[in-house]
Amino acid sequence: MTSRANIQVRALRDPAAFAAGIAAAGLLPSATHERVRNILASPLTGLGPYGVLDVRPLVAALDEGLCARTPLAGLPGRFLFALDDGTGDVATQNADISAIPDADSLRILLAGEDHGIRCPVEVTVPLMLTAAESFLTERAAQNSEAWRLAELQDGPAQVAARIAELFTSHVTVPARVTALVNTTATARVTAPVTTTATAQVAAPVTTTATAQVAARAATKVAARPTVGQTSAEGPGDRPGDGRPPLGVTPLSITPLGVIPLSDGTYAIGAAVPLGRLSAAHAAVLAEVAGSEGIVRLTPWRGVVVAGLSAEEAASAEAALGDAGLVTDPRSPWVGMTACTGRPGCAKSLTDVQADARASVPALRGSRSVHWAGCERRCGRPRSEVVDVVAVPGGYRVDFEGVSRTHRELDAVVGDVRSRRIG
């Protein structure tokens, strides 16, 4: 499992048969756009206790719109969209284009920066798609090979300016962004993008699905404090200052244990140790979900099974635990991550996953740890972690600017434990 809630399936005996099987199951809807269908959504959206907007219709519309726009097949495979239901979980996951409810509209974040773009729910999908097209246009204008919006020079601000220009009657933008439209942005607009964007702005507005979402959002948003409100206003609270939003609390672990849902049913959340979901794990998940259950993956290498009765959730918790999945938030597996390491990665200096597994019993109560087989530190979470990086002859432990190198695993574990909270 990846930090984008994707699954990479390894050790296949017959890849062609496997591909045919998942295509038949509807998991490969677009041969041309498969690599760019990277959309994160709040794992409990529409079900959980914290979200204010069910983003499932937006996810479906964004996926459909992404596959329908030919130029977007040219997005880099690393480019990421996120639709947050107000929980504040996936808006903090470093997506290139994110949307999160904000009072009676949605706040658009560009590479995590708030440039003051607010739009009604029914315009969110065409706006996000146009922002992605604008990234491609800006990338071409800068003669860049950038994979991410943040890698472009002034990328988020340039895309904000293009959105302000193309969605004039649909979005609210601060004057600072509008001014940018009249200078650099206008010169960069190309005919194909303008045509595509304006032609698709109006179409989704009147669809039944988005109208229902709008009504639901209006009701729920009115019933709870605005996401993003803080008691002490700081510079980041003001729309359009380009800084990360304040007041959105990053949730950096997967939902765990039995979770009561808003419709009276229950979900069970589990972490997958080191993100390695075995065939046996998958079989148990399918069994506890049954024919009616809902299975969702999380970007914290976890899984949620929803739509269960209280009794089913209790027995599912036991079954998942017996299979080796983690439902206890106090488990040392929670917060432990590792890259592929040896033998899967040729760059790795050692089998980091084996060392991580061996160290788990001794690391209960320690800080979160990321093990890496080389300095690249693939899969490192965005949250604060102790880094354990393989070096010739041992490991180096890095935390808050203090690095120590050890030859023995016991010494590594002792060092990690010494970086205790508080």
Ligand code: SF4
């Ligand atoms: S961090 Fe290094 S060793 Fe680990 S998967 Fe990435 S490239 Fe390979």
